Amino acid sequence: MGAMTGDAAHIRFMTASGAHLVLRLETDIKGQPELLLAGNRSGVLSLANVLLWLHATAYRREFLSLGELPFIETQGDVTLHIRVSSGAATGQHGAVQKLDRGAEFEWTIQDEDLQIVGLCVNQLAAMPEREYTRLQMESESAAGIHIRMMDVHQWL
Numbered sequence: 001m002g003a004m005t006g007d008a009a010h011i012r013f014m015t016a017s018g019a020h021l022v023l024r025l026e027t028d029i030k031g032q033p034e035l036l037l038a039g040n041r042s043g044v045l046s047l048a049n050v051l052l053w054l055h056a057t058a059y060r061r062e063f064l065s066l067g068e069l070p071f072i073e074t075q076g077d078v079t080l081h082i083r084v085s086s087g088a089a090t091g092q093h094g095a096v097q098k099l100d101r102g103a104e105f106e107w108t109i110q111d112e113d114l115q116i117v118g119l120c121v122n123q124l125a126a127m128p129e130r131e132y133t134r135l136q137m138e139s140e141s142a143a144g145i146h147i148r149m150m151d152v153h154q155w156l
Helices: 007-014 041-056 111-126
Strands: 021-027 033-039 063-065 072-074 079-085 095-098 104-110 132-134 144-149
Touching (some): 021 041, 033 041, 041 144, 079 111, 104 111, 111 144
Antiparallel strands (some): 095 104, 132 144
16 A cells, blocks of 8 residues: 555544534624534644644645535535635734635635634634634625534533
C-alpha cells in the first residue's frame, strides 16, 4: 500500500476519531440567516485543525468546500465554501455571501483572520464549558456563523 498524498489525506489525518458536525441554515434570534455547525467535541477540534491547515496552505489553496470534509454532514441543500483572501487582516471573521444557486454560500476571509478563527474554534474544543461561539462577521455579511458543541455535558 502506497503513502497517502494530497489534501484529502491531510484532512483525514487532522480529523479526530468520531468527529461529526452538521451544517445547516437557520435564523438567529434577530431573524437573520445563520450557518450553524453543530456536533461533538471531536468535530469542533477537527474543524479547528482544518481551518489552521487551510491557513498554513493558503499559498497554494484558496478555496475549500466544507462538503469536502468527511466529518461534516449537510442538512438541506446548504453548501458553504471558504475563500481565503490575501489582503490585510480586518480583525473580523470574514463575510458570507449568498451565491446564485439555492442555499449556496461563500465565506471570504483574510488569511490572517482565518488563523484567528482557527484558534478561536480550537479554544472552543479546548474549553468545552464555553459550549458555542458566534463568529464576528463583517457588517456586509449575508449570514452569521455559529459553532456549537452538542456533547458538552460529557466533558464537564
